[in-house]
Amino acid sequence: MTENSTTDDTTTTAAAPSRRSVLGWGGAGLALGAAAAGGTAAALRIGDDAAPAASAGDAVPFHGAHQAGIHTAVQDRLHFAAFDVTTTDRAALVALLKEWTAAAARMTAGHEVGTGAIGDNDQAPPDDTGEALGLKPSRLTLTFGIGPGLFEKDGKDRFGMASRRPKALVDLPAFPGDNLDAARSGGDLCVQACADDPQVAVHAIRNLARIGMGKVAIRWSQLGFGKTSSTTPDAQTPRNMMGFKDGTRNVSGTDDAALGKHVWVGEKDGPAWMVGGSYLVARRIRMHIETWDRTSLAEQEDVFGRDKGEGAPVGKQRERDEPLLKAMKPDAHVRLAHPDSNNGATILRRGYSFTDGTDGLGRLDAGLFFLAYQRDVRDGFIPLQKNLARNDALNEYIQHVGSAVFAVPPGVRDKDDWWGKALFA
DSSP states (O other), X not given: OOSSOOOOBOOOBOOOOOHHHHTTOTXXXXXXXXXXXXXXXXXXXXXXXXXXXXXXXXXXXXXXXXXXXXXXXOOSEEEEEEEEEOOOOHHHHHHHHHHHHHHHHHHHTTOOSTTOSSOSOTXXXXXXXXXXXXXXXXXOEEEEEEOGGGTEETTEESSSOGGGSOTTOOOXXXXXXXXXXXXXXXXXXXXXXXXXXXXXXXHHHHHHHHHXXXXXXXXXXXXXXEESOOSOTTSOOOBOTTSSBOOTTOOOXXXXXXXXXXXXXXXTTSOGGGTTOEEEEEEXXXXXXXHHHTSOHHHHHHHHTBOTTTOOBTTOSSTTSOOOGGGSOTTOHHHHHSGGGTTTOOOEEOOEEEEEEEOSSXXXXXXXXXXXXXXXXXXXXXXXXHHHHHHOGGGGTEEEEEEEEEEEOOOOOSTTOOTTHHHHO
């Protein structure tokens, strides 16, 4: 929930026939969760060189210099999962990452995993769980990250890679006000699934978890909706659960200069296996909705430093007018989160709202799942959050309850590349 983030790219492909046409259903739709009926296994299976199942603009390229899902135009839905690696066999882990990569490439193109949801052998479990049959790719992106625990845990060099841990992949310090739940924090690996259809995002994580059974286990996961930041400045700025526009100053996904300065790891940053990658901080931020909803509009606007309707900074008329920080209260969120208040620290945001039922006391368990990408956590999130945790008026209404940090390698360049290949080389 910060003012100074960066944006995302609008890289979508021109695309391909939908799963419906590939499966021979013509224009007939499938209800979510409905079982496919009719046809043979061979007709339902999609070959490796078949055209990707998509309508124009619905598939985001999987291969490239950078992983999709960072500077990509932000989608509407999120399913984020952090995994613990349970195997101690390095070769088994490498094999899994190769299999994950192949599955991710197929799913983002709209294909089923492996031989599909309906195979030749009805006595064996199918390769694909099937709940995305008939659905378009929905701009699905799958973004992979590596946590500190994969390098070393409890003083043990788990896979002979402790010396390859990037210096920028630091353990986050304890910030004032944190109330972190260990069960919702950390993780050896992560996958961020973003899509415009929630079922497509959930299907992706479900299939990766199924493929990884016995080698990895989901540590925690988070569903998100209602994107709270935009990487396309020409689009309307989304609003968070407090009703305010969020991420107005997020860097554009098409601003290569800003991305190179603040988001992508450069050749001089090191290590070599991370060049072209980024670092991700994920924070689950609980909002005290009931308290906020009883707060006057004037106080709400003072807390943020922007008006609630237009989103204009204090004393200005339009949302994107340059804020006059000194006109805001000293503890206003926008003032404290602005790069000018943090020695230029800038991050790229991809946050989502969440509601996870109630807390047992009749209060909504809701808030912001905050995702921040940056070139170096030590120069991005950490100094920014230290400033906010000490002084932000918004702290009366929020609490950080989950936290994780990951190194996000560069993109998978071609069919012979795979997630984390350069690290394991």
